[in-house]
Amino acid sequence: MIDLLPYQQSIENALTNIPFSSQPSNLYDPLNYFLKIGGKRMRPILALMACEMFGQKYEQALNAAIAVEIFHNFSLIHDDIMDKAPLRRGQETVHKKWNDNIAILSGDVLLVKAYQEIEKYEAETALALLKIFNRTAVEVCEGQQYDMDFETEQYVSVEQYIEMIKNKTAVLLGCSLEMGSIVAGATIDDYQNIYEFGVNLGIAFQLQDDLLDVYGDQSKFGKQIAGDIIANKKTFLWLTALKDASAEQKLELNSLLKETNPSTKIDGVIAIYNQLQIKEKTQKKMHQYYHAALENINRISVSEAAKKPLLSLGEFLMQRDH
Amino acid sequence: MIDLLPYQQSIENALTNIPFSSQPSNLYDPLNYFLKIGGKRMRPILALMACEMFGQKYEQALNAAIAVEIFHNFSLIHDDIMDKAPLRRGQETVHKKWNDNIAILSGDVLLVKAYQEIEKYEAETALALLKIFNRTAVEVCEGQQYDMDFETEQYVSVEQYIEMIKNKTAVLLGCSLEMGSIVAGATIDDYQNIYEFGVNLGIAFQLQDDLLDVYGDQSKFGKQIAGDIIANKKTFLWLTALKDASAEQKLELNSLLKETNPSTKIDGVIAIYNQLQIKEKTQKKMHQYYHAALENINRISVSEAAKKPLLSLGEFLMQRDH
Numbered sequence: 163m164i165d166l167l168p169y170q171q172s173i174e175n176a177l178t179n180i181p182f183s184s185q186p187s188n189l190y191d192p193l194n195y196f197l198k199i200g201g202k203r204m205r206p207i208l209a210l211m212a213c214e215m216f217g218q219k220y221e222q223a224l225n226a227a228i229a230v231e232i233f234h235n236f237s238l239i240h241d242d243i244m245d246k247a248p249l250r251r252g253q254e255t256v257h258k259k260w261n262d263n264i265a266i267l268s269g270d271v272l273l274v275k276a277y278q279e280i281e282k283y284e285a286e287t288a289l290a291l292l293k294i295f296n297r298t299a300v301e302v303c304e305g306q307q308y309d310m311d312f313e314t315e316q317y318v319s320v321e322q323y324i325e326m327i328k329n330k331t332a333v334l335l336g337c338s339l340e341m342g343s344i345v346a347g348a349t350i351d352d353y354q355n356i357y358e359f360g361v362n363l364g365i366a367f368q369l370q371d372d373l374l375d376v377y378g379d380q381s382k383f384g385k386q387i388a389g390d391i392i393a394n395k396k397t398f399l400w401l402t403a404l405k406d407a408s409a410e411q412k413l414e415l416n417s418l419l420k421e422t423n424p425s426t427k428i429d430g431v432i433a434i435y436n437q438l439q440i441k442e443k444t445q446k447k448m449h450q451y452y453h454a455a456l457e458n459i460n461r462i463s464v465s466e467a468a469k470k471p472l473l474s475l476g477e478f479l480m481q482r483d484h
Numbered sequence: 485m486i487d488l489l490p491y492q493q494s495i496e497n498a499l500t501n502i503p504f505s506s507q508p509s510n511l512y513d514p515l516n517y518f519l520k521i522g523g524k525r526m527r528p529i530l531a532l533m534a535c536e537m538f539g540q541k542y543e544q545a546l547n548a549a550i551a552v553e554i555f556h557n558f559s560l561i562h563d564d565i566m567d568k569a570p571l572r573r574g575q576e577t578v579h580k581k582w583n584d585n586i587a588i589l590s591g592d593v594l595l596v597k598a599y600q601e602i603e604k605y606e607a608e609t610a611l612a613l614l615k616i617f618n619r620t621a622v623e624v625c626e627g628q629q630y631d632m633d634f635e636t637e638q639y640v641s642v643e644q645y646i647e648m649i650k651n652k653t654a655v656l657l658g659c660s661l662e663m664g665s666i667v668a669g670a671t672i673d674d675y676q677n678i679y680e681f682g683v684n685l686g687i688a689f690q691l692q693d694d695l696l697d698v699y700g701d702q703s704k705f706g707k708q709i710a711g712d713i714i715a716n717k718k719t720f721l722w723l724t725a726l727k728d729a730s731a732e733q734k735l736e737l738n739s740l741l742k743e744t745n746p747s748t749k750i751d752g753v754i755a756i757y758n759q760l761q762i763k764e765k766t767q768k769k770m771h772q773y774y775h776a777a778l779e780n781i782n783r784i785s786v787s788e789a790a791k792k793p794l795l796s797l798g799e800f801l802m803q804r805d806h
Contacts, residue, residue: 189629240592244585263566263632266588270562271625273595278618285607292614296600303593307511310585 164471169207172221176228180275192256192268193275196235199253205338206231211475212342212356215468226291226341229279230334232272233295237302239269244310273299283345290344294357298337305330312396320401324365332364339472355458362455363476369448372397374482376432377441388428394419398447399440400431406438452480486793491529494543498550502597514578514590515597518557521575527660528553533797534664534678537790548613548663551601552656554594555617559624561591566632595621605667612666616679620659627652634718642723646687654686661794677783684777685798691770694719696804698754699763710750716741720769721762722753728760774802 206227213223242255257265421427528549535545564577579587658679743749
């Protein structure tokens with residue numbers, strides 16, 4: 163596995179050096195707090211690695227990397243209000259620690275700060291970055307809206323679900339890679355391929371997330387096993403099961419939605435998943451997207467050696483516990 | 485008075501033609517609704533007039549004009565959530581007609597849509613627009629935070645108040661004018677002067693707003709007379725009165741904050757305002773800013789004839805009822 167530490171350190175340094183005014187403190191204290199909570203910084207790392215793959219120093223892509231990381235944090239602050247989430251990465255969310263108004267407004271100014279990172283590039287580069295960033299930001303908002311809509315919608319198709327996770331999470335990975343490539347001066351063909359690599363990898367990663375919730379090893383994965391089942395979440399597994407279920411299985415799945423005993427509920431749903439080979443079907447779909455991602459990166463016009471770091475990062479991401 | 489109708493019609497047309505997807509409808513329906521509620525479109529008109537003043541067709545500045553108008557509407561949608569306002573321009577606010585989550589997220593995507601107007605210019609122009617737009621957007625957020633902070637703060641100085649209204653409202657007028665001038669290819673000196681013209685005019689206009697609330701002719705001004713006094717709002721008038729009041733007057737002003745009979749409250753506050761010549765002091769300050777604005781426009785290197793439309797718009801704005 164490649165060493166992500168140098169990238170991570172550059173990113174943490176850059177985040178620490180964002181010029182937030184000290185006043186008004188109700189606007190900026192929440193941002194200083196939230197950006198320090200951390201996270202894996204996967205999106206900015208992708209931007210830096212893409213820049214390096216095209217033969218440039220990764221430091222050149224730092225502002226672009228910070229733009230996507232800041233955008234990601236903006237969307238988390240606002241999503242946490244909408245989801246009424248009390249915790250994020252084990253720490254109090256902004257709307258919980260302060261209040262909703264402060265979380266709305268400091269999220270807003272954080273989004274503008276992301277755009278201020280883009281203005282640091284020369285005109286042609288800045289404009290190219292602005293376009294992909296804008297398009298992605300719109301898609302992320304659309305994905306979040308679909309995600310909220312799906313909670314109350316009776317019928318959601320597997321295809322709609324994949325479109326939702328694509329918009330809500332995968333396109334930002336593609337955008338990160340494309341922004342790094344734009345800074346490095348890659349050709350349009352190349353940065354379209356690296357964008358698609360990110361999107362396909364992102365979808366595969368999200369499907370894996372759904373899978374691990376049910377079939378993962380809790381000690382390694384860290385989350386509550388089958389939290390999605392308890393929360394009646396419409397995941398890829400659930401929607402595929404509903405699609406493939408017999409009339410009888412469908413009735414049982416629907417009655418399990420109302421089951422209040424957690425282990426009866428989990429065992430019941432997993433039993434049907436096993437009958438319908440949902441684990442295998444999810445793995446198959448996940449591998450389809452992963453292989454599409456590998457094909458995208460294969461088409462890029464740099465040496466195999468240059469592709470190695472991103473390829474092994476992709477491999478690492480797809481080898482979480484399952 | 486100059487005819488604003490051609491500008492207004494171009495702006496309404498352009499707003500109608502913004503490519504909002506139809507789906508997800510919970511994201512875009514609120515925006516189509518809110519943008520149709522209207523308003524005077526003063527900010528985009530300023531952008532178009534500035535472009536024309538520098539000898540270019542105003543249509544060239546339409547995208548920049550739409551960017552500021554969209555930004556303004558984004559900030560209104562979010563401010564209305566924060567202020568729990570049920571109505572805006574006599575119509576239901578977005579958070580009231582839909583809900584807070586939808587108002588947060590559709591506001592977010594509207595802000596991104598503003599940036600998508602900027603990306604339509606060629607690179608050098610887009611970058612210059614992006615910089616002034618970003619700086620202004622940060623200031624507007626800061627102004628809104630100060631405005632919220634002031635509600636609960638014991639002591640606010642007149643200077644802090646002017647700084648707040650400058651950020652919350654005046655800088656966006658300056659930004660509109662500067663963006664129109666950038667599109668027209670004005671020199672840096674010129675667009676700095678036109679920016680300052682807008683900021684000074686904006687502060688004068690806001691001070692006039694404070695004045696009209698108390699001393700305006702309700703039939704012409706349209707708002708409830710002395711609504712600011714009823715709401716215990718820390719306006720320029722109130723803060724100047726507190727600053728200039730004797731110990732005894734100060735005690736009375738503070739006890740009037742708790743007065744529950746509206747006409748006793750209004751009459752009591754106005755009596756002290758009159759004793760302290762608050763009307764005249766506010767007019768003096770307002771004229772100072774207005775004259776500073778005129779000096780700014782005087783310094784701009786275009787003919788007097790070219791300046792005429794903006795000057796008469798400024799004059800018109802400063803001749804509301806008082």
